[in-house]
Every structure is written in C-alpha cells, then in structure tokens.
Amino acid sequence: MKTKSLYKREDFLPASRQDIEARGWDEPDIIIVTGDAYVDHPAFGAAVIGRWLESFGFKVAVLSQPGWKSAEDFKAIGSPRLFWAVTSGSIDSRLNSYTSFGHKRKNDVYSPAGKIGRRPEKPVLTYCARAREACKDAAIVIGGLEASLRRLTHYDYVEDKIKKSILTDSKADILVHGMGELAVCEIAEKLSAGCTIDQLAGIPGTAYNLRKNSPAPEKFFELPSCRQILSDNKLFMQAHLEYQKRCFPEGEAVVQDQGAGRIAVMPPSRPLSEAEMDRLYSLPFTRETHPDCRKEGEVPALESVKFSITTHRGCFGGCSFCSIYFHQGKEISSRSEGNIIKELEKLSKRKDFKGTIQDIGGPTANMYAMKCRKQKICSRQSCIYPNICKHLDCSCEKLISLMKSVLRWKKAGRGRNAFVASGVRYDLAVKSDEYMRILCKEFVGGHLKVAPEHFSNNTLKYMGKPRFGLFEKFENKFNEESRKAGKEQYLVPYFISSHPGCTNEDAEKLTEHLVSKNIMPRQVQDFTPSPLSLSTAMFVSGIDKNCNKIFTAKGSSAKKLQFALLRYYEPKHFGIISKHLSRKRKFRLLEQIRKKADYQKKRKR
Structure with missing residues (x-):
C-alpha cells in the first residue's frame, strides 16, 4: 500500500x-x-x-x-x-x-x-x-x-x-x-x-x-592461482583456509594470480568505534524510498525494516555456511545505549510511526557489546565453536541494560511494542537466565527466529554449529519463560538441507525427529554456495577443512531429496520420499509421513 x-x-x-x-x-x-x-x-x-x-x-x-x-x-x-x-x-x-x-x-x-x-x-x-x-x-x-x-x-x-x-x-x-x-x-x-x-x-x-606503478604489499602471502584452482579443485579449500588465517585487521595481505593479471587484497579495515557507529546511525536518513522509485510502488524489502534499530554489526559465530565473517567481520561494533535510545525517541515522533519497533538487533541479536578481552582479533573462525574462547567476554550485562532502557521508553508511552526479530544465538542465550526472562516476557512478538540448522550432530559439525542438545535446552527454557510470562509463543526453527557433509542418512535422522515431535518446518533453505564461505569451499573441493573426503548432495535430484525430507508433510514431496524410503525399507517412517501428507491434502480442500 x-x-x-x-x-x-x-x-x-x-x-x-x-x-x-x-x-x-x-x-x-x-x-x-x-x-x-x-x-x-x-x-x-x-x-x-x-x-x-x-x-x-x-x-x-x-x-x-x-x-x-x-x-x-x-x-x-x-x-x-x-x-x-x-x-x-x-x-x-x-x-x-x-x-x-x-x-x-x-x-x-x-x-x-x-x-x-x-x-x-x-x-x-x-x-x-x-x-x-x-x-x-x-x-x-x-x-x-x-x-x-x-x-x-x-x-x-x-x-x-x-x-x-x-x-x-x-x-x-x-x-x-x-x-x-x-x-x-x-x-x-x-x-x-x-x-x-x-x-x-x-x-x-x-x-x-x-601493475608496474602499484607494486605488491611489503609483506604478503601468495594464494593458489585461479588457473591452479581450475586444474585442481582441492586447492579451492587450501586457498580458502590460507585466506581465512589472514582475513582480519592485523592480518597479512594476500596476492592471487587471476590469469589476466595479479591482484593484491589488503587486510580488512578496522571495525568502527562506538563513536563512529553513533555518528553513522545519527545521519539524516529519511527511512523512505526515493520519490522517483515510489512512483511504481513501494520497495518490499523496506517494509520489514522501516522501523527497525541496528544496535551493532559483526558476528563471531563463524558458521561454515555464512560469509559475515568475511564481510562484517567477527568483532562486534556496537552503538552506545544512549544513541540507540535517541533513535527510538526520534522514530516515535514520526507521523507514520504506529508504535511498533520491528526489530532491535544486528546479524545476531544477542551479541550486542560482546568483545574479546584481549582486544585483538585473531584468525580463529568462531569464538564460540567448538567451544567458547576463554578470551571472549560474552556477558549480557550491557544488552540487558539496553533492553531495560527500551522498556522504560515503552512505559513512558512512546511506543507499544519493541521486538527482537533478528536471529538469536541460542548457545549464548542459555547462559543468562535474566536475558531469557526479559526476552520472552517483553521482546517476542509471538514467534522468535532461531537456527538449529540440523538435527544430526555429524552435519552440525560441518556447519560449525553446536550439538542439537543445546538447542533443546534453549527450547525448554524459552517455553518455561513464556509460560511464566503468561504468553503463548513459539520458536521458528530454521533448517538447511543438502549442506556439504550431510548424507541422506543424516537427512533421514532430522526427518524422524521432526515427525516424532510433530514439527512441520516452514523455514527450510536448501544450501546455496555463497562466495567466500567455508561450506562453499567444501562443496567445490569435496573435502572438509581437514582434507577428508565428504559426501555432498549435488545435482537436482540429490538436492531435491534432502529438501523434500525436511518438508516431508507437503503432498507434492511424497512421491520422491516414498521412492527413497521404500528402497531403504523404512516403511514405518513412510507411513507416518503418508498420514501427514494426507492430512495436509484434506486441509487444502
């Protein structure tokens, strides 16, 4: 409209x-x-x-x-x-x-x-x-x-x-x-x-x-060339890992021959300071589409973020399939609490503000103000997987203070709702009972996005995600705090199909879990090999970061099978699932899926 x-x-x-x-x-x-x-x-x-x-x-x-x-x-x-x-x-x-x-x-x-x-x-x-x-x-x-x-x-x-x-x-x-x-x-x-x-x-x-007048950096590491990678795709993984070791502000430049000349890639810029973040988000954005563009209609991407607040940038989760590490960096750059509240005040005075802040967060909502105690970024891909780094300050103290300030803003009558709609990292969230209590009581609009990504611990290992048991711990805590708050609220779990290293047996394990819990996930993303992610290096090279050969679902039929197993309840997928499970003689699971698919068919009528 x-x-x-x-x-x-x-x-x-x-x-x-x-x-x-x-x-x-x-x-x-x-x-x-x-x-x-x-x-x-x-x-x-x-x-x-x-x-x-x-x-x-x-x-x-x-x-x-x-x-x-x-x-x-x-x-x-x-x-x-x-x-x-x-x-x-x-x-x-x-x-x-x-x-x-x-x-x-x-x-x-x-x-x-x-x-x-x-x-x-x-x-x-x-x-x-x-x-x-x-x-x-x-x-x-x-x-x-x-x-x-x-x-x-x-x-x-x-x-x-x-x-x-x-x-x-x-x-x-x-x-x-x-x-x-x-x-x-x-x-x-x-x-x-x-x-x-x-x-x-x-x-x-x-x-x-x-070029002749722009020589290579004083110190650099030479990556495998484009031509070498084309002749041996395992070098794609080598190039990725060597670059990952150096892709942080204090890292080393790299050089790579592209066949049509060599390029030098300098280490990333330092992250913005808190003062610079405050300056950036205080600039005079209109939060609207330009009039020339609006003539044809509104831009859909604006609708869900128009009244959102960015509190920070960066993510130290280091998930294998995600490229945030290489774009926003893993060091968290946060705005000051006062600057965020000023933006809330400014939004509440707009004539088109209806009282709801759609999201308060960043790439990972609950990483606000977290930092490395050493104040020096290292080459480790994730600060929290396979274990939480001893140098990471993952206290929720500043985040909880911000949330309480937002609640005071609400109670002053300047807004009706303020939600957390960006994803929450559940392995960090379960470490703070107070954060879970405030989140569930005040900042969930009925549904909360969370990304376990898979059930099979074998697949989760390749994804760089914690074991599924930790998600179940978060789920129990979320349900408990929602009950205490007198609210009926639900988690919206996100899953990925066909991730490198995920076998058909791993996909079946996830399906069995979903069927047993009567979970019918809507948020299923088939793996997309995005540039510069570790998972894409696995997909291209066929090996993991330890150079071990792994199974990868490639080709339309292989990918469609794993996707269908996650969307098992949809009648259109029953044919491909039936053929696969019959061959595996998993008739009990097949019968359970048949009942779900038949029920969905009747509902559509």
Missing part, C-alpha cells in the same frame, strides 16, 4: 541531473550506482555509504537501477569529479535473482513493487562497462556485498563455474571489501588531494590490480 511521503526530494541525496543542478553543483564528487531502488535507510548499503561520504563534505549523487543496454542513463546524470562507486545492491545479485536450485525468482524485493527485470544479470560488471563508456577518465570503485565476497577467485553456483576475482572481470580500478565506510572515505580523500589510482595501493579494506 502506498503511503504519503514525509519528505521532499531535496531531503534525499540527488538522484538525477535536475537534483544535482538544484543544489547548485556543476558535478558531484561521487556517483553511487546501485542495482537496488534508492531507499534512504540505514539497512541499505548505498544509502549508508552515500550519507557517510556526505557527512565528510563530499558531494554524493545516487544513480539507482539505471538502464544498462546503453550508457544513456550514465551520461544523463553526468560525470563524477572523483569516481563512480558501483554496487550490485544489498545482496549478491545471484542470490537475489536465483534460487539454490537455479530457478529464476519471480520477484525482486529490492525493486519497486517487487518487479523483476530492473537490473542486469551481472550488475557490477555491466554497470562498470557503462560507466567507463559514459566517462573514460573517472575512476571506478566497486564495493558492496557482492564485490566484497567475490574479491578472490570464487565459485558461481548459477554458472557452476570457478570465476576470476570480480575486480579482474569488471576492469574496475579498485575494490572495497567489508564494511566500506573507512576505505571509501580514504579513497575519496586521496583522489580529492590529487593522488592517482596507483597511489591508492595499500589502503586497508581494498583489493587492487598489481
């Missing part, structure tokens, strides 16, 4: 030539080109980078979802004085456009009214070509999640191919990886001071082409 905007177009960053001229600019310093519709909200990367650069005095414009079959839209907005900043958008374009089975998605939640066809197949590559066509002299900087995770030789699950670094393929001048505020600001300042592209070499949080 279309709502009336509270803001005028001049409250947004300029998004057209007319907007630029209305500000009295001859040209912007930086033009951000994004594959998403322009949404001026702190949950959208293009807006965050744009507002951050603006706060340092740079003139920033946004070119969202431009036409790509010619360079006309690029020419129409004009040339940037310093550089084009190109991003595919808030998520990897492959994941945005394709399911794990390779099917085209029917909508695009980052486009007006969810319409598809508003971006090219490979936005970063295509936009870079059009930007170069429109203005040969301006530098091109690529960044955002897709560029960040494709900084090295990587696997593309849609093409089922190992690909060169996106820096090489896009022919961009420099790549910003990770959370890019510090790196992109340093690039802007150096170019503004008259530095050449070659003089940008060595900025933390960047990757660059090695």
Whole structure:
C-alpha cells in the first residue's frame, strides 16, 4: 500500500541531473550506482555509504537501477569529479535473482513493487562497462556485498563455474571489501588531494590490480592461482583456509594470480568505534524510498525494516555456511545505549510511526557489546565453536541494560511494542537466565527466529554449529519463560538441507525427529554456495577443512531429496520420499509421513 511521503526530494541525496543542478553543483564528487531502488535507510548499503561520504563534505549523487543496454542513463546524470562507486545492491545479485536450485525468482524485493527485470544479470560488471563508456577518465570503485565476497577467485553456483576475482572481470580500478565506510572515505580523500589510482595501493579494506606503478604489499602471502584452482579443485579449500588465517585487521595481505593479471587484497579495515557507529546511525536518513522509485510502488524489502534499530554489526559465530565473517567481520561494533535510545525517541515522533519497533538487533541479536578481552582479533573462525574462547567476554550485562532502557521508553508511552526479530544465538542465550526472562516476557512478538540448522550432530559439525542438545535446552527454557510470562509463543526453527557433509542418512535422522515431535518446518533453505564461505569451499573441493573426503548432495535430484525430507508433510514431496524410503525399507517412517501428507491434502480442500 502506498503511503504519503514525509519528505521532499531535496531531503534525499540527488538522484538525477535536475537534483544535482538544484543544489547548485556543476558535478558531484561521487556517483553511487546501485542495482537496488534508492531507499534512504540505514539497512541499505548505498544509502549508508552515500550519507557517510556526505557527512565528510563530499558531494554524493545516487544513480539507482539505471538502464544498462546503453550508457544513456550514465551520461544523463553526468560525470563524477572523483569516481563512480558501483554496487550490485544489498545482496549478491545471484542470490537475489536465483534460487539454490537455479530457478529464476519471480520477484525482486529490492525493486519497486517487487518487479523483476530492473537490473542486469551481472550488475557490477555491466554497470562498470557503462560507466567507463559514459566517462573514460573517472575512476571506478566497486564495493558492496557482492564485490566484497567475490574479491578472490570464487565459485558461481548459477554458472557452476570457478570465476576470476570480480575486480579482474569488471576492469574496475579498485575494490572495497567489508564494511566500506573507512576505505571509501580514504579513497575519496586521496583522489580529492590529487593522488592517482596507483597511489591508492595499500589502503586497508581494498583489493587492487598489481601493475608496474602499484607494486605488491611489503609483506604478503601468495594464494593458489585461479588457473591452479581450475586444474585442481582441492586447492579451492587450501586457498580458502590460507585466506581465512589472514582475513582480519592485523592480518597479512594476500596476492592471487587471476590469469589476466595479479591482484593484491589488503587486510580488512578496522571495525568502527562506538563513536563512529553513533555518528553513522545519527545521519539524516529519511527511512523512505526515493520519490522517483515510489512512483511504481513501494520497495518490499523496506517494509520489514522501516522501523527497525541496528544496535551493532559483526558476528563471531563463524558458521561454515555464512560469509559475515568475511564481510562484517567477527568483532562486534556496537552503538552506545544512549544513541540507540535517541533513535527510538526520534522514530516515535514520526507521523507514520504506529508504535511498533520491528526489530532491535544486528546479524545476531544477542551479541550486542560482546568483545574479546584481549582486544585483538585473531584468525580463529568462531569464538564460540567448538567451544567458547576463554578470551571472549560474552556477558549480557550491557544488552540487558539496553533492553531495560527500551522498556522504560515503552512505559513512558512512546511506543507499544519493541521486538527482537533478528536471529538469536541460542548457545549464548542459555547462559543468562535474566536475558531469557526479559526476552520472552517483553521482546517476542509471538514467534522468535532461531537456527538449529540440523538435527544430526555429524552435519552440525560441518556447519560449525553446536550439538542439537543445546538447542533443546534453549527450547525448554524459552517455553518455561513464556509460560511464566503468561504468553503463548513459539520458536521458528530454521533448517538447511543438502549442506556439504550431510548424507541422506543424516537427512533421514532430522526427518524422524521432526515427525516424532510433530514439527512441520516452514523455514527450510536448501544450501546455496555463497562466495567466500567455508561450506562453499567444501562443496567445490569435496573435502572438509581437514582434507577428508565428504559426501555432498549435488545435482537436482540429490538436492531435491534432502529438501523434500525436511518438508516431508507437503503432498507434492511424497512421491520422491516414498521412492527413497521404500528402497531403504523404512516403511514405518513412510507411513507416518503418508498420514501427514494426507492430512495436509484434506486441509487444502
């Protein structure tokens, strides 16, 4: 439903030539080109980078979802004085456009009214070509999640191919990886001071082409080349593990030959300080879609986050299938409690605020203000698996203080509800009875997302997740605290099918558990090999991190079987399940599934 905007177009960053001229600019310093519709909200990367650069005095414009079959839209907005900043958008374009089975998605939640066809197949590559066509002299900087995770030789699950670094393929001048505020600001300042592209070499949080005038870093580690990996896919795992050892701010640069030249990847930028986080989230975001985009309808992705609060970034969970370690980093950067409450106060004064804060959290909601006591990031992938590191301060004290402040805000009549909708790490949550009590009594809106991911401890080992018994402990505690609060509340468990290392027997164990507990999970994600995750290295190489050979469900039929076993209650899956379980002579389980499927069939009638 279309709502009336509270803001005028001049409250947004300029998004057209007319907007630029209305500000009295001859040209912007930086033009951000994004594959998403322009949404001026702190949950959208293009807006965050744009507002951050603006706060340092740079003139920033946004070119969202431009036409790509010619360079006309690029020419129409004009040339940037310093550089084009190109991003595919808030998520990897492959994941945005394709399911794990390779099917085209029917909508695009980052486009007006969810319409598809508003971006090219490979936005970063295509936009870079059009930007170069429109203005040969301006530098091109690529960044955002897709560029960040494709900084090295990587696997593309849609093409089922190992690909060169996106820096090489896009022919961009420099790549910003990770959370890019510090790196992109340093690039802007150096170019503004008259530095050449070659003089940008060595900025933390960047990757660059090695040329005569931009030599390799003083100290670096040489990864297996793209050509070597193509000839021996086990080297994909070696390259991943060697990079993981070095991918932290105090780590070492790496160099990798792409076949069309070598690239250097610098260690990540340091995490933002609390003061910098407060500054970033205090910038004048309108929290709305730009008027030009709204003409076609609202952007669906905004709906669930419009009145959400980001408390922190980063995650030290280190799940094998997740790339947050390589993008946001594992060190937690948190905002101050006072700054978060100020944002709540500001939101409560908006005319379109209906009293509900949709989410208060981050990548993992209950990691707010947790930190390493040594105050030095190491190469360990997870701080909590297979055991909690002795140096980790995982106290909930500051989080509980924040939650109590939010409750005082509510009781003062400024809001009706404030929920935790982002995921909770249950192995940390069970360590604090007070956190569980406040969470269940005050911050759960009927359902709480939690991700056990699997039942088989064999599969959980490959996922880097705790044993299932710990989830059951959390579940019992959640139910107990919900009863004490007089609330009927439910956990929404998330599961992954076809994860590398998960055999069909492991999948059957999970099905048996779900059937015995009468659990019919709706949140089942078939494994998607996202770039730069350990699980993708397993998928490509066929080995685990200890170089042991593992089973991996590959191909449509193998993946569909494991997915069907998790969605066992759906009648459409009964055929494939029946064939498999009959061959295994598991007739008792098959009969239980048949009853569930028949019941669902009757309900649909």
